[in-house]
Amino acid sequence: MINTHLYNLADPAFIEHCAQQMGNEGVCILPEFLNPQAVQVVRHEADELVPIAFRSSSNATPYLGPANEEFPLGHPRRTLTQGSVEVIAYDQFRANDSLRALYEWDPLLEFIRGCLGLQKLYRYGDPLGALNLAVMRSGDALGWHFDMADFVVSIAIQSSIKGGEFENAKQIRSNDDENYPAVQRVLNDQSPDLVRTEPMTPGTLMLFNGRWSMHRVTAIEGERARYVALLAYDTKPNTDSSETLKMSRYGRLPSTMKSAH
Numbered sequence: 001m002i003n004t005h006l007y008n009l010a011d012p013a014f015i016e017h018c019a020q021q022m023g024n025e026g027v028c029i030l031p032e033f034l035n036p037q038a039v040q041v042v043r044h045e046a047d048e049l050v051p052i053a054f055r056s057s058s059n060a061t062p063y064l065g066p067a068n069e070e071f072p073l074g075h076p077r078r079t080l081t082q083g084s085v086e087v088i089a090y091d092q093f094r095a096n097d098s099l100r101a102l103y104e105w106d107p108l109l110e111f112i113r114g115c116l117g118l119q120k121l122y123r124y125g126d127p128l129g130a131l132n133l134a135v136m137r138s139g140d141a142l143g144w145h146f147d148m149a150d151f152v153v154s155i156a157i158q159s160s161i162k163g164g165e166f167e168n169a170k171q172i173r174s175n176d177d178e179n180y181p182a183v184q185r186v187l188n189d190q191s192p193d194l195v196r197t198e199p200m201t202p203g204t205l206m207l208f209n210g211r212w213s214m215h216r217v218t219a220i221e222g223e224r225a226r227y228v229a230l231l232a233y234d235t236k237p238n239t240d241s242s243e244t245l246k247m248s249r250y251g252r253l254p255s256t257m258k259s260a261h
């Protein structure tokens, strides 16, 4: 599936280049990471899975919580942004689906570990959230937000006809500076200088640290849905998400009953 003409996942110099990008920019974009045939196969499998996707919508601050009225009107902690998305959960992928095979392939985990400069990296322990296919249709968008996790790996599978851009206010906050004035300007569309569009053409793999970079997906326009695969990892084994998060994103909890068949 991987475009080995362009990328050698075992090449230490390439891994070092990606690690430097992550360190300097908080984002590393690898265009044409999947070869065109693989993109076609994944898109076809996604088309088959989308009828069972779960649709959810959210209305939260960029910090993924409710508005905090202790802050003045217009403050980022008091500003809500909207989102809507459909998701295929990890346990909905079929045994032979290629995205699942890619996610479960150890050399990819090892490559990502190297790019993130980590000693240990594990696939997420969440039976629903470890691998997601996010499907966004006409009118869907994801409002400006920071992620709770340190990093996300996404692979673009299909672009919408218009909109659906991944916009990034790169490293706009840090551990010791929330930088609320700049965050507020971005929320009000007053600082285009701080925002760039990451080129997520189908087949692109993006490593992204969304904890410090505020990002959004602009509204989808047109009939073709936007498909993005989200691969989740953690520095600790067996990390799981809360039941509240599962209920809001997937509308259910994982089944604990194993089928006898």
Ligand SMILES: O=C(O)CCC(=O)C(=O)O
Residues within 6 Å of the ligand: 134, 142, 147, 154, 166, 215, 216, 217, 228, 230
């Ligand atoms: O769909 C994308 O490209 C990004 C999704 C995202 O920002 C998120 O799930 O937090």
